[in-house]
Structure formats: C-alpha cells, structure tokens
Amino acid sequence: MSVVELDKVSRWFGNVVAVNDVTMRLDTGVTGLLGPNGAGKSTLINMMAGFLAPSAGTVTLDGRPLYRDPEIYREVGLVPEREEMYDAVSGWNFVLANAKLHQLPDPESAARQAIATVEMADAQDRDIRTYSKGMKQRIKMATAIVHEPTVLLLDEPFNGMDPRQRMHLMELLHELGDQGRTILFSSHILEEVEQIAARIEVMVSGRHAASGDFREIRRLMTQRPHQYTIRSSDDRALASAMIAEPCTSGVELSVDPHGVSAVQVQATDYSAFVHALPRLASRHGIRLLEVHPADESLESVFSYLVSR
Amino acid sequence: MSGLAFNGTVASLTRRSLLGRKRTLVLALLPLALLALCIFARVLGGIDSGIERELSGRLAPDLLAAFGIAILMPLLGLIAGTGAIGPEIDEGSIVYLLAKPLNRYSIIVTKLVVAVGVVVGFGVLPVAVAGVVLTGEVGAVTVAFTVGALAAGVAYAAVFLLLAVASRNAVVLGLIYALIWESLVGGLVPGAQALSIQQWSLAVVERLLGDDASRLGVDAAVGLGTGLTLLVVVTVAATVYAGRRLQTLRLNDET
Numbered sequence: 001m002s003v004v005e006l007d008k009v010s011r012w013f014g015n016v017v018a019v020n021d022v023t024m025r026l027d028t029g030v031t032g033l034l035g036p037n038g039a040g041k042s043t044l045i046n047m048m049a050g051f052l053a054p055s056a057g058t059v060t061l062d063g064r065p066l067y068r069d070p071e072i073y074r075e076v077g078l079v080p081e082r083e084e085m086y087d088a089v090s091g092w093n094f095v096l097a098n099a100k101l102h103q104l105p106d107p108e109s110a111a112r113q114a115i116a117t118v119e120m121a122d123a124q125d126r127d128i129r130t131y132s133k134g135m136k137q138r139i140k141m142a143t144a145i146v147h148e149p150t151v152l153l154l155d156e157p158f159n160g161m162d163p164r165q166r167m168h169l170m171e172l173l174h175e176l177g178d179q180g181r182t183i184l185f186s187s188h189i190l191e192e193v194e195q196i197a198a199r200i201e202v203m204v205s206g207r208h209a210a211s212g213d214f215r216e217i218r219r220l221m222t223q224r225p226h227q228y229t230i231r232s233s234d235d236r237a238l239a240s241a242m243i244a245e246p247c248t249s250g251v252e253l254s255v256d257p258h259g260v261s262a263v264q265v266q267a268t269d270y271s272a273f274v275h276a277l278p279r280l281a282s283r284h285g286i287r288l289l290e291v292h293p294a295d296e297s298l299e300s301v302f303s304y305l306v307s308r
Numbered sequence: 309m310s311g312l313a314f315n316g317t318v319a320s321l322t323r324r325s326l327l328g329r330k331r332t333l334v335l336a337l338l339p340l341a342l343l344a345l346c347i348f349a350r351v352l353g354g355i356d357s358g359i360e361r362e363l364s365g366r367l368a369p370d371l372l373a374a375f376g377i378a379i380l381m382p383l384l385g386l387i388a389g390t391g392a393i394g395p396e397i398d399e400g401s402i403v404y405l406l407a408k409p410l411n412r413y414s415i416i417v418t419k420l421v422v423a424v425g426v427v428v429g430f431g432v433l434p435v436a437v438a439g440v441v442l443t444g445e446v447g448a449v450t451v452a453f454t455v456g457a458l459a460a461g462v463a464y465a466a467v468f469l470l471l472a473v474a475s476r477n478a479v480v481l482g483l484i485y486a487l488i489w490e491s492l493v494g495g496l497v498p499g500a501q502a503l504s505i506q507q508w509s510l511a512v513v514e515r516l517l518g519d520d521a522s523r524l525g526v527d528a529a530v531g532l533g534t535g536l537t538l539l540v541v542v543t544v545a546a547t548v549y550a551g552r553r554l555q556t557l558r559l560n561d562e563t
Contacts, residue, residue: 051559076407078407084400086324088324089321103409
C-alpha cells in the first residue's frame, strides 16, 4: 500500500502559475483528477511522477520526495498523455523492453502477463506504428503495469478510446484499485470520472477546487446558481413575475446590439426554477420564445466550484 | 539501480529509432559520396601520371582531411548524436526510459556508444576504405586519417548528443558550429581554429604521420597535447553534462 502526498504544492513557469497551493493525499483505490484543459492536471501528474520539482511545497511517496529519484519507478507506473512510443518496434518487443528496463527477474513472463491484461495478445507482433489510437493506449497501459507498481498514474487515459475499450479500461482500473493499488487518472469529463473513481479531486485554473466523493461533487455542480437567457412575448411582465419567485436571485432586462430584448435570470434553485418558469408564463399569458442556459460550459461549472 | 553500465535494451531501442529506413539512406549517402570521389580520383590517376603523383603526395591527405574529417565526421556526428536522443525528447517517448529505475548517465553513455557505432560504420570505416582506395595501401596516411576520424567522430557525437538534450534547436546549432564556426570562421580567423574539433583531430593525424606530415601538407592549428586533451575533456564533459541535464529534463513545457 502506497500513499502519495502533496503538501502546499505550487508550481510556476516564469510568470505563469500552473499549480497553486495544492494539498492532496492519494490513498489506495481509484482517484479521479477532474478539471478543464489547462487546469494544471498534467503539471500535477508530472510532479507526482517525479519529473518536475515543485516550486514550493513537497510531493512525497510514502514520505520520500519523488523528484529526481529513479528508484521510485519500481513502485510507480505512468501512462503519459502523449501517444508517441517507439513506432518501429512491435507491441511485444516494446512491453518486453519496458520489463527489461525495470530489471525484472523474468521479463518475458511479466510482458506476457501485462499484454494479456490489456487484451493485446492478438496484435502484439505488429509494429506500434500500425496500431489504432485505442490499441496504442492499451500498450501504454501494459508498459505501465508490467512491473506491477503500487502507484499508477494515468494522464487522460480515455482519450481516443471507443466505448468498448473505455469500458474495458474502466474495469481494469477498478480491478487494480481493488487489489490495493493507488491509482490516479486525469480527465476533463465528469461522467468518465464518476463511473470509476470513488474519490474525485477537482482542479481549476491551477487551484484545488473541490475534493471528495463524486456524489458530493455532482451535487455541488447541479446546485450552483444557473444563468438563463429568456426571450418571450412580454419580457418586462415576465421579469417582474420572475423576481417574485424565491428560486431566483436576480433578473435583468437586456437589449442586444440588434435591438433584440431578453430577460437574464439567475436561478438559485435549478429544479424549482424549471418548474416555476412555464407555470408563471402560462399564468400571465406570456409566450416563451427561447430559454437558453447561459453558462453550461464545463469551465463555468468549474469556475463556480473555485469561487465557493 | 544500475550503475554507469551500458544498457543493451536502451541501445536496442536507440538503434531502432536511429536507423529508420530514411535516416539510414541519408547516412549512407555521405560515405558513398566520399568513396565515389576517391574512386574517381583513383581512376583519373590511372589515366594521368601527374594525378598519380599528386595522389601519392598531397592530394590523398587533402581529400581525406577536407571531405572525411571536415565534412563527413561533423555531419555524421550531428545526425547520429542528435538522432540518438533528440527525436525521443521532441516526441515525448523518452518518458519510457526516464520512468525506469535507470541511472541517467547510463542512458547517455549507452546512447553515445550507439551514436559512435553509427559514426564508425558510416564514417570512420569509409574513411579507412577511402584511404586505401586513394593511396593503394594500408599505410601511414590511411591509418592516421582513420584514427583522426574516430577521434573527431567520438567528440562530435558527444557534443551533439549534449546539444540534443540541452536544446530543442540542436540540429540548427550543430550546423552553425560545424559549417559556420569550424569551416567559415575557422578559415578566416586563425584563433578560432584552436576551438575546433576538426583541428584537434587533425593534430592526432599530424602526429601519426610524423615527419611526413609537412610534406603531405597536414598542419593542425594546435599541438598533439592540446588537441588530445581538449578532445578528451570535451567528450567527457559533454557526456557528464548531458547526464545531468537528463536528470532534470522537463518532459513537456506546460504552462
């Protein structure tokens, strides 16, 4: 059993702060690292993989600093985000080379086992350059587990996988987590993370925005204030009716540069709002022409979590 | 963790990526051009006794120095030295070597050995064959230029390997050094020749030719002591520094 700990970790590149004061503890089981692109997930994984020194704070594996210590790779396996491998080598030879580089006592049997685990035995003799994206991902996975590491770090492992491969990798991660390994994988897709990770760490703009059980994160995300832009047959009447409702916290009448007016509504209770709106419109004889959620992008959901 | 030892698995991966089909073709073109030139000179020598006299005089050393040591070795050193690690760093596949309990110096030493192997195969051996073709014997000229080419090839490979670890513009910087500094600046500014791998290895050639060196027109800008010392110091220092840089290599410049 291994524990990776980040204590008040920051990392900056010149004037850009990529990771800002993050404290996190990874125990056994599967943890999902969720955040939009550019949130600092890869920087964090690079620090946990010992490739990047924190500018401030400490990153340790069972109390040992990870940076510049090649010995940690006996316990750590890494699936990098980038796809490039040694393309002129067959899948078998590449996984076998990785087993040999780990100086395993029986590299052939370790490579065979790892390739079987990722179900690549049928294609193992083909050169890597002929593999599909999903096959490359599985061979990458085989190289990371060939030495049976206690810690497995995966950077966006589901990228480019079809649903069947995705399902298979999810099952595999579950299995490895159940065996008592510490597994962290990054993703920018909530649905992907919540299907396998018992625990989720959310990163936004370099900051550790939220941490915990996925149900808790999901609740925070759905219960945040929602912005809507509504066009109707009588915006002013709708606005006055809306502000009287307890589920809203702000209403604004706006006119865009083309002279089209609209009502901007801030709803504090998503569920109450979606029930109240049609009821109000009907009661006041207002026709709803357009109801448009204004801030449904993942970034805005994450930004909300940061500003809490 | 393994020590400084040569690592067969790293060597095998390096050799496979270094000797891709296209690269092998480019690598083979250079020595083939040298050999073609030498065979042409030899054929002309058979026809014209003046050229034959020149070949046993200054022409053979001139060709071996100008084409072998001054062009072939820096270009091969550049292709092999940067090619042994540069593409892996650019593509990110170096992570599969770095995420292993391997001594970083052992990775560099292994890659240098592979690069030197390529330089020997595509450069030093063709220089030896060119020497035999030009002079018609395995004599002092052939031996001296073969040893000089080897000394130059090892130093170039080590320096360009370091460049590939330290900079993403290693090939451009290497070309600037080999073509502008050594050839152009070195030809115009005598002082610059003292800082030239080409001249250091020529010092080795000059010493091996002994008293014949001046008759054959081989005149290095530095003495053997200086040349040999600088070759060893630069090769060792470049290898050690490349190992150090590899320890702290940043995998992808993320901001």
